[in-house]
Amino acid sequence: MMDLGTVGGTFSAAYAVNDAGQVVGQSETAAGENHAFVWSRSAGMKDLGTFPGQSWSLAEDINKGGRIAGEAVVGLDPYGFPITHAVLWSGRLMRDLGTLGGRDSAGLGINDGGVVVGTSLVPPDSNGNVQTHAFMWTASAGMVDLGVLGGTAGSIAYAIDNNGDVVGQSSTSQTFPGGGCCEIHGFRWTQGGGMQDLGVLGGHFSGARAISSDGVIVGLFETSSGDIHGAVWSNGTMADLGALENGFFSDAEGINDQGVVAGGSCAANCTVVHAVLWTLTDA
Numbered sequence: 001m002m003d004l005g006t007v008g009g010t011f012s013a014a015y016a017v018n019d020a021g022q023v024v025g026q027s028e029t030a031a032g033e034n035h036a037f038v039w040s041r042s043a044g045m046k047d048l049g050t051f052p053g054q055s056w057s058l059a060e061d062i063n064k065g066g067r068i069a070g071e072a073v074v075g076l077d078p079y080g081f082p083i084t085h086a087v088l089w090s091g092r093l094m095r096d097l098g099t100l101g102g103r104d105s106a107g108l109g110i111n112d113g114g115v116v117v118g119t120s121l122v123p124p125d126s127n128g129n130v131q132t133h134a135f136m137w138t139a140s141a142g143m144v145d146l147g148v149l150g151g152t153a154g155s156i157a158y159a160i161d162n163n164g165d166v167v168g169q170s171s172t173s174q175t176f177p178g179g180g181c182c183e184i185h186g187f188r189w190t191q192g193g194g195m196q197d198l199g200v201l202g203g204h205f206s207g208a209r210a211i212s213s214d215g216v217i218v219g220l221f222e223t224s225s226g227d228i229h230g231a232v233w234s235n236g237t238m239a240d241l242g243a244l245e246n247g248f249f250s251d252a253e254g255i256n257d258q259g260v261v262a263g264g265s266c267a268a269n270c271t272v273v274h275a276v277l278w279t280l281t282d283a
Contacts, residue, residue, distance in 0.1 A: 004039050007047045012037065016061045024059035024068050031055075036070050036089070038062070048089055051075075051096070056082065059089070060118075061110045061159075066091075069107035069116045077103070086118050086137065097137050100145050102130070107137070109159040114139065117146075117157035117166050132156060134168050134189070146189050149173070149197050151182030157189070159210045165190050167208035167217050172197065176204055186219050186233070201238050206231060210254045216280065218252035218261050230263050232280060241278050243267075250276065 006012045009028025017023045023039040029047065036048040036059035050057045050072055057072035068089040073082040074096060086097040086107035099105040102121025109117045116137040122145070124130050134146040134157035146166065148155045150173030157168040166189040171182040186198035186208035200206045203222025211217045217233040223240070230241035230252035243250040243265045250265035259280035264273045 005045050007035060007037055007045055012045070014039070015059065018062045018064050018066070020064065020066070022062055022066060024062045024070070026058045034058070036068070036072070036087075038066075038068060038089075049092075049094060051094065054082075056084075057087065057094075060106075060108050063110045063112045063114065065112065065114070067110060067114050069110035069118070071106040071118075072096075086116065086120070086135075086143075088114070088116055088137075090114075098143055100133055100135055100143055102132075105135070105143070108157065111160045111162050111164070113162065113164075115160055115164065117160045117168075119154075119156040119168075120145075134166065134170065134187075134195075136160070136164075136166060136189075147195055149185060149187060149195055153182050153184065155187070155195075158208065161211045161213055161215070163213075163215075165211060165215065167211045167219070169207035169219075170195065174204075186217070186221070186231075188217060188233075198233055199238060201231065201240060206238075208233070209252065212255045212259075213257050216255060216259070218255045218263075220251045230261070230265070230278070232261065234280070244274070244276065249273065252278070255280075 007027045008030030012027035014025040033055040036057040039045045054073040059070040061069045072087045084104045086105040088095045100120040101123045105120035107116045107118040119132045131154035134155040137143045149170040151171030153171030155170035160166045174183040183204045186206040189195045202224030206221035208219040221231040227248040230250040244267040246268035247266045252263040254262040261278040265276045266273045
C-alpha cells in the first residue's frame with residue numbers, strides 16, 4: 001500500500017487508475033478547497049485546478065492516453081448554490097462539456113478514444129418534472145442524450161468500453177408493488193440497439209457499473225429477500241456474485257479483462273464493509 005499524499009490539505013481520495021499507473025481523484029488543497037488531481041510515479045500528485053474563480057473539481061476516470069473525465073463547478077445560481085458541469089481534461093486543458101439543457105452534469109467514465117459518458121439534467125417537462133439522463137459526449141457530436149428505459153426517475157451512464165458500449169442504470173415503466181415510480185434497472189446501450197434493459201433477479205432494482213473489453217458487465221441488484229448483492233451479466237445471463245458469509249450486502253464496481261471483479265461486501269450484521277475481489281472463472 002502506498003500513500004499518494006495530497007495537494008496541500010489533509011484529505012485525498014483516488015477513484016480510477018489507467019494501465020500506465022496514473023491515478024485520478026480529488027484532494028483538499030492548502031486553502032481548504034477540493035480539487036481534482038492526477039498522480040504518477042514520476043511526477044507525484046498534480047492539481048488539475050478549477051474553472052476561474054471557482055473552488056471545486058473532481059476527477060472520476062482516466063483513459064490510457066491520460067485524458068480525464070470528471071466534473072467541476074462553473075458558477076453559482078441566483079441562490080448561491082454551485083452549478084456543476086461535466087469536464088474533460090486533456091493535458092492541462094480543462095474543457096466544459098456542457099449539459100443536455102438542464103442545470104448540472106457529471107462526467108463519470110471515459111474510453112480510450114476520449115468518449116465521455118455520465119449524466120445530465122434535462123429541461124423540465126410540461127408538468128415541471130425534472131430528470132437526469134445518461135449522456136455520451138464526443139468531440140464531433142458533443143453531448144448526446146441516451147434516453148431512459150421508461151418512468152420518470154431518469155438514467156445515469158457509469159462506464160463505456162472501447163467499442164462504444166455504455167452501461168448504467170435507468171428508471172423503467174414498471175412500478176413497485178402497490179404503485180409508485182419506478183423500478184430501476186441496469187442497462188447496456190449500443191449504437192445499433194440503443195438502451196437495453198438488463199433486468200433484475202428477484203427484486204426491483206439493478207445497476208450496471210463497469211464493462212470489460214469482451215462485454216462482461218458487473219454491478220449490483222436487489223435479491224428477492226431485499227438484500228443487495230453484486231451482479232455479473234455475461235452472454236445474456238445475469239448471475240448473483242453473493243456476499244461475505246452471512247452478509248446481506250455486496251457491490252461490484254470494476255472488472256478487468258482477466259475476469260477479476262473489484263467491489264465491497266460485509267459479513268454478518270453488516271457493521272463494516274470490506275474491499276473484496278471475485279474471480280470469474282467462466283467470464
